[in-house]
Amino acid sequence: MGGSTDHVTEKREAQQLFKLEIGDGVATVVMNRAPVNAMSEAWVAAFNALLDDLQVRSDWSVLHLRSNQRAFCAGADLKEMRQRLATPDGIDAQIDVVRGYQELFARIEALDRVSLAEIGTTALGGGFELALACDLRIAAHEAKLGLPEARLGLLPGAGGTQRLTRLCGRSVALRLILGAEVLDGSQAAQLGLVQWSTPLADLPDTAAGIARRIAALPGHAVAAAKLCISAADTPGEAGFTAELDQTRALMLTDRTKSLVAAFLDRAAR
Numbered sequence: 001m002g003g004s005t006d007h008v009t010e011k012r013e014a015q016q017l018f019k020l021e022i023g024d025g026v027a028t029v030v031m032n033r034a035p036v037n038a039m040s041e042a043w044v045a046a047f048n049a050l051l052d053d054l055q056v057r058s059d060w061s062v063l064h065l066r067s068n069q070r071a072f073c074a075g076a077d078l079k080e081m082r083q084r085l086a087t088p089d090g091i092d093a094q095i096d097v098v099r100g101y102q103e104l105f106a107r108i109e110a111l112d113r114v115s116l117a118e119i120g121t122t123a124l125g126g127g128f129e130l131a132l133a134c135d136l137r138i139a140a141h142e143a144k145l146g147l148p149e150a151r152l153g154l155l156p157g158a159g160g161t162q163r164l165t166r167l168c169g170r171s172v173a174l175r176l177i178l179g180a181e182v183l184d185g186s187q188a189a190q191l192g193l194v195q196w197s198t199p200l201a202d203l204p205d206t207a208a209g210i211a212r213r214i215a216a217l218p219g220h221a222v223a224a225a226k227l228c229i230s231a232a233d234t235p236g237e238a239g240f241t242a243e244l245d246q247t248r249a250l251m252l253t254d255r256t257k258s259l260v261a262a263f264l265d266r267a268a269r
Contacts (some may be wrong), residue, residue: 003213008030013045013046014046014047014049014050014053015248016032016046017031017033017042017043017046017047018030018032018046018047018050019068020050020054021033022057022059022060023063024212024215024216025059025060025062025212025215025216025219026060026061026062026064026211026215027054027057027060027062027063027064028066028207028208028211029063029064029065029097030066030067031065031066031067031068031073032067032068032069033069034069034071035069035070036070036071036074036122037067037069037071037072037073037074037127038073038074038075038076038077039073039074039075039076039077039101039126039127039237040077040095041077041080041100041129042081043077044100044101044104045159046095047104048104048107051107051111055111056251059261060113060215061113061116061117061214061215061219061222062113062114062116062211062214062215063108063111063113063114063115063134063211063214064116064118064132064207064208064211064228065115065116065117065118065130065134066117066118066120066204066207067118067120067121068215070121071121071122071123071124071127071142072118072119072120072121072122072123072127072130072131073123073126073127073130073131073150074122074124074125074126074127075124075125075126075127075128076097076101076125076126080097081097084097087090094199098157098255101126101156101158101159102157102182103128103160105129105132105133105158105159105245106133106159106184107129108130108133108134109133109135109163110133111224112226112227113141113184113219113222113223114136114214114215114222114226115133115134115135115136115264116134116135116136116138116207116210116211116214117130117131117134117135117136117138118135118138118204118207119131119137119138119139119140119143119145119185119194120139120140120143120200120204121140121142121143121144121171121205122143122144122145122237123139123143123144123145124146124147124182125147125148125149125150125156125160126145126156126158127158128145128146128147128156128160129147129159129160129163130157130158130169131145131160131194132159132160132163132164133159133163135226136195136210137194137195137196138194138195138196138198138203138206138210139185139188139189139194139196139197139203139208140185140195140197140199140203141184141186141198141200142184142185142187142199142200142238143153143184143185143188143200144182144183144243145182145183145184145185145188145193145194146176146180146181146182146183147160147164147176147177147180148180148181148182149177149180150177150178150179150180151180156175156177160177161177162241163239164176164193166179166233167192167193168191168192169252170194172191172192172238185197185198196210197205205213218255218259219255220250220253220255221250221256224246224247224249224250225246227242227246228242228243249258
């Protein structure tokens with residue numbers, strides 16, 4: 001009984017902290033916690049509840065994450081962190097919270113659908129770690145991005161050291177994390193932290209267009225391609241085997257059979 005009540009509460013909080021709109025195969029999630037989308041424990045629970053609801057729906061294939069606040073996401077809620085660290089077991093409690101961030105971000109990364117982060121303003125620390133968990137990122141030229149935790153004697157522990165290194169390589173990760181650098185959107189695109197950068201005025205339309213274009217593709221093929229790309233991180237031949245297995249599985253589906261047959265018919269004319 002208590003578990004059901006907890007889920008209802010988390011769902012209600014999700015509706016307050018996140019605005020969801022689904023259309024054209026895109027689930028647009030607008031982060032709505034004033035003033036900077038700080039990641040409180042309630043925020044994490046509400047995000048998980050939102051994902052619970054989304055994962056049982058079949059009317060979307062792209063998760064488009066954006067913000068209507070002063071920051072894309074400011075990372076950890078500093079008020080909660082201060083209160084937590086003031087308790088006798090504060091450090092252990094804080095580690096548990098960071099573990100919760102890791103688990104949420106891993107869940108986003110593991111979605112069998114595509115995720116896109118639209119970064120219009122600031123995404124530093126945990127906020128940028130959230131964006132790194134998404135498959136795709138687009139930032140305004142004017143945005144500020146980075147993992148500057150070293151300035152506080154800390155490190156980006158919600159997946160930042162791992163995902164940034166996998167994304168941009170050891171050299172870039174060392175430069176940015178050890179140097180606590182903050183980049184604008186254009187610099188981030190040049191280094192591969194985001195795939196696109198555009199003027200802020202153009203960002204919403206450009207991001208929405210990317211989301212719709214991907215959502216228009218056959219979702220089962222996109223999911224299979226994402227799985228194979230993820231397998232590229234595994235040493236050896238596993239990725240090549242995954243390509244063969246996924247190709248076979250796709251070719252057995254009615255949708256792929258229909259699309260391939262139509263393509264071959266056009267090519268034969």
